[in-house]
Amino acid sequence: MKTNIDTYVRRRARLKNELKTGLLLFLGNGEVGMNYADNTYPFRQDSTFLYFFGLDQPKMAAVIDIDNDREVVFGDELTIDDIVWTGKMPTVREICHEVGVRETLPLVDLKPFIDKAKAKGQPIHFLPPYRGDHCVWLWELTGVTPAAQPSMASVEFIKAVVNQRNHKDADELRMIEEAVDISTQMHLTAYKMVRPDMHEAQVAAAVEEVAARQGAALAFPTIATVQGQVLHNHGFVHQLREDDIFLLDAGAETRCHYAGDLSSSMPVGERFTERQEQIYNIHLASFKAAVDMLRPGVPFRDVHIAAATKIAEGMKMLGLMKGDPAEAAEIGAYALFFPCGLGHMMGLDVHDMENLGEQFVGYAEGQQKSTQFGFKSLRLARKLEPGFVFTVEPGIYFIPDLMDKWAAEHQFTDFIRYDRLNEWRNFTGLRNELNYVITESGARQLGTLHKPMTIEEVYEAKKTSR
Numbered sequence: 170m171k172t173n174i175d176t177y178v179r180r181r182a183r184l185k186n187e188l189k190t191g192l193l194l195f196l197g198n199g200e201v202g203m204n205y206a207d208n209t210y211p212f213r214q215d216s217t218f219l220y221f222f223g224l225d226q227p228k229m230a231a232v233i234d235i236d237n238d239r240e241v242v243f244g245d246e247l248t249i250d251d252i253v254w255t256g257k258m259p260t261v262r263e264i265c266h267e268v269g270v271r272e273t274l275p276l277v278d279l280k281p282f283i284d285k286a287k288a289k290g291q292p293i294h295f296l297p298p299y300r301g302d303h304c305v306w307l308w309e310l311t312g313v314t315p316a317a318q319p320s321m322a323s324v325e326f327i328k329a330v331v332n333q334r335n336h337k338d339a340d341e342l343r344m345i346e347e348a349v350d351i352s353t354q355m356h357l358t359a360y361k362m363v364r365p366d367m368h369e370a371q372v373a374a375a376v377e378e379v380a381a382r383q384g385a386a387l388a389f390p391t392i393a394t395v396q397g398q399v400l401h402n403h404g405f406v407h408q409l410r411e412d413d414i415f416l417l418d419a420g421a422e423t424r425c426h427y428a429g430d431l432s433s434s435m436p437v438g439e440r441f442t443e444r445q446e447q448i449y450n451i452h453l454a455s456f457k458a459a460v461d462m463l464r465p466g467v468p469f470r471d472v473h474i475a476a477a478t479k480i481a482e483g484m485k486m487l488g489l490m491k492g493d494p495a496e497a498a499e500i501g502a503y504a505l506f507f508p509c510g511l512g513h514m515m516g517l518d519v520h521d522m523e524n525l526g527e528q529f530v531g532y533a534e535g536q537q538k539s540t541q542f543g544f545k546s547l548r549l550a551r552k553l554e555p556g557f558v559f560t561v562e563p564g565i566y567f568i569p570d571l572m573d574k575w576a577a578e579h580q581f582t583d584f585i586r587y588d589r590l591n592e593w594r595n596f597t598g599l600r601n602e603l604n605y606v607i608t609e610s611g612a613r614q615l616g617t618l619h620k621p622m623t624i625e626e627v628y629e630a631k632k633t634s635r
Contacts, residue, residue, distance in 0.1 A: 172340060172425070177223050178269040180333060184221065185235045187329040191292035192236075192283070194310070195221065196303050197229035211386070216517035217296060217330055217525075219426060223268040229261075230279050231270070236291060241272045243279045283310050294323035296330070299524040327525050334522055335514065335530065336556030342606060342615070344427040345516065345558060348388065349604050349616035351421035352429030355379045356620055359393070359417045360630035363409065365437055369393050370405035376419050385421040388428035388519040392418035395437065397598035398566045400509060413437040414445055414599050420519060428519040430560050431620060432602035435627050444596070448565050449624060451483030452599060455563040456622070459511060463553065463561075463605055463612035469531075470550040473511040476563040477503040481584075483565075489593065492584045502581035504543025505571060512560040513548040515604060520548065521558075557607045558615070564600030567593050 184193065197218045200209040214225050222231050222242065229244040244261040252258075261273050274282070283293060293311055297319050298304045304315035313321050337345065355376045362375055373393040380387060394402040395409055397416035409415060415437050420430040434449065436442075441449060459476040474495075481494035481503045489506075490497060497503050514521035514530055522530045528538050531549040539545050549559055572594065576587045601622060604615040621630040 172223055174267060174269050176338075176340065177221065180221050181233060181240060181269075183333060184329055185233060187332070188235060188294065188325055190235055191294050192286045193233040193326060194283070194293060194295045195231040195233075196295075196298070196306060197222075197224065197231070198227060198300065199302060200227045201300075201302070213386075214426070216426065216522070217334075220330075220334055220517060222270065224264060225426075226264070228276065230276065232279075232282065234286065234291075239272060240270050241274055241282070242270050243274050243276045243282075245276050280310055287311075292323075294326040295321075296326055296525060297322040324529075327529050331522055331525060331529050334516060336554065337516060337558050337606065338556070341427065341516065342558070344423055344425045345429065345604070345606075346615050346617065348385070348421050348423045348427050348429035349431070350429075350618050351380055351383055351385050351423070352388075352419065352431045353616055353618040353620045355419050355421060356417060356431055356433045357618075357630065359415070359419075359433065360435055360621060360627070363415045363435055363437055363631070365409055365411045367409045368405070369395065369407050369409070372409075372415070372417070373405050376417065380421040383421075385423055388420035388422040388430060392416065395597065397434065397600070398568045398596075400564075400566070400598075409437045411438040412442055412445075414441070414597055416597075416599060418600070418602070422519070426517055428515055428517070429616070430515055430519050430602060430604060432562055432564075432600045433620065434599035434601055435621075435631065439631065440628060441624065445599075446624060447487065448483075448596065449599060451480060451486075452563060452565050452601065453623065454483065455479040455565075456561065456601060459561050459563060460603075460605070460612070463607065465555055465607055465609065466552055468550060468552050469512070469559070470547065472553075472561075473547055473550070474498050476511050477507055480507050480563065480565060488589050489586055490584055491586055497581070497584045500581070501541050501543045502584035505575055505581070505585060506565050506567070507563060508543050508546065508566065508568070508571065509564065510547035510549065512562055512602075514557065514559050516558055523548065553607045553612075555607050555609050558604065560602050560604055562600055562602035564598060566598030566600075567596040568598070569594045 195218050198215045200212050203210055212227055231242045233240050242265045265273050358375055358379050359372055373391050390403050394416055395407050395413040396402050416434050418432040422428050455476040458479045459472050462472045462475055477498035478495050481497040484490040527548050533551040572590050605612045621627045
């Protein structure tokens with residue numbers, strides 16, 4: 170689904186109204202060579218450039234000159250040498266008209282344009298770059314060195330972008346739900362095919378094929394593993410065994426570049442072991458506790474604490490923790506088993522706008538991000554507002570290296586029973602994840618397809634072999 174021209178015009182108008190003065194600089198992404206210039210990685214446009222200009226072509230930039238009421242896209246027309254390789258394409262002027270921009274200039278004119286604005290004393294607002302080529306380009310355009318760029322990036326510009334992109338409209342929600350539905354199909358494929366003696370790579374390939382067949386890309390590198398205690402395990406090197414837990418974290422990105430992000434945990438054999446069922450049900454209670462709190466005005470940090478409390482309760486029931494579970498959650502003792510955050514914003518980026526800074530995206534004005542282990546990985550903590558789209562993803566992990574470190578340092582000895590941990594060292598880990606939007610009165614799970622969550626649903630999904 171293509172975004173309406175009026176949407177882009179309205180987004181840029183709101184940006185101009187919020188910043189009042191200065192020149193806003195948008196750098197589009199270029200193509201990047203894998204091992205030489207013409208053998209490139211798949212092109213992915215900068216998401217903020219997409220959001221305000223909707224142009225999905227490389228080697229482009231744009232400015233919004235607020236003081237002189239100008240919106241200009243800079244880009245070069247294809248030469249015959251280009252056309253031989255790409256085929257005939259619409260002109261820069263033609264594609265810019267489709268997003269409501271009437272003024273276009275060659276890319277070589279960008280620096281003189283900025284130099285002229287600087288000579289007049291106009292503030293040049295730019296966003297923090299996240300690619301090396303952008304750091305160099307920004308240096309050439311503004312004279313700000315790469316080392317100085319993070320601190321010189323415009324906080325006003327960042328906040329104005331975040332304030333818009335954090336709230337998804339109806340069109341965005343439809344595109345996100347398309348991505349979530351494809352993501353769900355990817356996970357259903359895994360439920361049906363996972364069995365003993367397969368290899369992780371076989372499952373990963375089948376899952377990614379589901380997205381490719383629908384013209385979708387991957388929202389992030391797939392995690393498909395029986396070593397779920399490694400949170401980002403991309404190796405695909407293990408063979409699946411009867412009593413393993415298989416963890417899949419995979420999502421699709423639509424042609425419009427909106428993302429889905431789901432996680433699933435399932436037995437490799439027909440059923441979980443008794444111990445695995447115990448942990449899975451503790452995790453499920455944690456998930457439900459979090460979802461039950463989702464509504465406008467609730468700080469997501471509180472949602473995270475509710476999920477962590479349920480995990481601490483479960484670990485106490487198993488004899489692995491002691492003391493008050495709520496206190497264990499509040500001071501961070503839970504993080505031995507749940508060392509990451511509960512969720513993150515999602516949209517055009519699967520971790521939406523984190524290139525602009527988690528502090529601006531996931532935290533309110535004056536709300537500081539913790540540096541404590543566990544809490545420092547909480548990407549979203551601010552009060553929830555209608556239009557926020559985010560993930561909910563509690564997990565339970567048994568990480569031997571972390572157990573040993575905490576035990577040696579005598580951390581949280583009032584809450585953790587280190588004498589009981591050894592018998593769980595090889596459990597690995599599990600997690601499940603769904604995507605939600607905050608409504609005016611509560612929250613709605615995104616997607617029209619159902620992903621198994623309860624143990625009974627998991628077993629039912631596995632009955633049909635691929």
